Amino acid sequence: MRTETEEMARTMAREPGAPLRVALLGCGVVGSAVATKLVENGDDLAARVGAPLELVGIAVRRPGRPRPDVPVDPSLFTADADELVTRADVVIEVIGGIDPARGLIMRAMEHGASVVSANKALLAEDGPTLYAAADANDVDLYYEAAVAGAIPILRPIRESLAGDDVRRVLGIVNGTTNFVLDKMDSTGAGFAETVEEAQALGYAEADPTADVEGFDAAAKAAILASLAFHTRVSSADVHREGITEVSAADIRAAAEMDSVVKLLAICERVTGDDGGEAVSVRVHPAMIPRSHPLASVREAFNAVFIEAAAAGPLMFYGRGAGGDPSASAVLGDIVAVARHKVAGGRGPGESAYADLPVVGMGQALTRYHISLDVADRPGVLAQVATAFAEHGVSIETVRQQGGPGEGDLAKLIVVTHRATDAALAATVDALRGLDAVDDVASVMRVEGS
Numbered sequence: 001m002r003t004e005t006e007e008m009a010r011t012m013a014r015e016p017g018a019p020l021r022v023a024l025l026g027c028g029v030v031g032s033a034v035a036t037k038l039v040e041n042g043d044d045l046a047a048r049v050g051a052p053l054e055l056v057g058i059a060v061r062r063p064g065r066p067r068p069d070v071p072v073d074p075s076l077f078t079a080d081a082d083e084l085v086t087r088a089d090v091v092i093e094v095i096g097g098i099d100p101a102r103g104l105i106m107r108a109m110e111h112g113a114s115v116v117s118a119n120k121a122l123l124a125e126d127g128p129t130l131y132a133a134a135d136a137n138d139v140d141l142y143y144e145a146a147v148a149g150a151i152p153i154l155r156p157i158r159e160s161l162a163g164d165d166v167r168r169v170l171g172i173v174n175g176t177t178n179f180v181l182d183k184m185d186s187t188g189a190g191f192a193e194t195v196e197e198a199q200a201l202g203y204a205e206a207d208p209t210a211d212v213e214g215f216d217a218a219a220k221a222a223i224l225a226s227l228a229f230h231t232r233v234s235s236a237d238v239h240r241e242g243i244t245e246v247s248a249a250d251i252r253a254a255a256e257m258d259s260v261v262k263l264l265a266i267c268e269r270v271t272g273d274d275g276g277e278a279v280s281v282r283v284h285p286a287m288i289p290r291s292h293p294l295a296s297v298r299e300a301f302n303a304v305f306i307e308a309a310a311a312g313p314l315m316f317y318g319r320g321a322g323g324d325p326s327a328s329a330v331l332g333d334i335v336a337v338a339r340h341k342v343a344g345g346r347g348p349g350e351s352a353y354a355d356l357p358v359v360g361m362g363q364a365l366t367r368y369h370i371s372l373d374v375a376d377r378p379g380v381l382a383q384v385a386t387a388f389a390e391h392g393v394s395i396e397t398v399r400q401q402g403g404p405g406e407g408d409l410a411k412l413i414v415v416t417h418r419a420t421d422a423a424l425a426a427t428v429d430a431l432r433g434l435d436a437v438d439d440v441a442s443v444m445r446v447e448g449s
Helices: 004-011 029-040 042-049 081-087 101-110 120-136 154-160 175-187 191-200 215-229 248-256 323-343 380-390 421-432
Strands: 020-025 053-059 090-093 114-117 166-172 259-271 277-289 301-308 312-319 365-375 395-402 409-416 437-446
Touching (some): 020 029, 020 101, 020 323, 042 053, 042 323, 081 101, 114 323, 154 215, 175 191, 175 248, 175 301, 215 277, 248 259, 248 277, 248 365, 248 437, 380 395, 421 437
Parallel strands (some): 020 053, 020 090, 090 114
Antiparallel strands (some): 166 259, 259 277, 395 409
């Protein structure tokens, strides 16, 4: 708890009309773009805020390294991030990761600075702690750039839809995986070669694990669900599957259904064990029909589709990553929190009043596309249908390919109606145990219809 002397020093630190002191933590791709725009757009930003924004320091690991593309005084670069955050009104954190970012953000808030962050991993893991620190120190915590780059999605959910009832959020929130799946669809290329192309173009890191295994999308899904459903959701609550198992055959199967495969973040209200409302949050590849708005999202673009009770369906689309797009979101947050500093007051804090239970993947309602290699003989289809019926899963369509003669294998393509994921998974296990089933060649969820 702050003493009276500390509170007085904090209150008197900035004279009316004086510049707002801005500290930047990190000067990578996003940080460089933010610093450049703070300098180049300084007059416009001052007019929008109501006071000048003065960049007082940039914390980096190697302050002496030349950075000719960042138009700031070299003396502003410092390795002492701990000291820098104590002399700022607004701290911008774009270093990523959990530590030291968490400690620096907490220290900045304790010294009266509002914080703008792009750190999805930290917010998804420990958002409540950061919110509590913001409340305790009467400062803002904004993080629009943490999800979907330049797309304004978090503030519309947190503010514009605050009076509505969001039922579902369905999004493509990782540009790398969308690029890979889009190229596999449009060119017929395999997974590995498409990832290499994404790396060559700068869309994927040298180690693409966080993207292709779904970790990045899961963190963003946790943030989206927390805001949409007024419930604390962490990345540990999110069911996660990546795209490494998606094959060219899966892409072709989707095309035969006039669909495409996308890595989707799906956040929705469902019925819990007690019959009341609950929240389901999942990230996995799924087929969606080409008629769905998300199917047309190409290359490294992102899009988020929201279904709200009063507003109906809403679509947000744009560049999901990169220096300038992310800097746009960061600058928007800077202007917002700086205006609050000038005028007094704060923006909205955490809203977790609903406190809905977060259910596991087994209770999620979804559909399946299942490809089976089966013996081509009488009675096989009846056995397959029985396996579905025994687990309470209704078949929507079934189609047979191949199998010209007795003893040959035929391929069955089954698409189900909606059922719990647990029932569908149990059905697949039962199919694998049938003597007539040679192989369950492919299993993929179907969404968006």
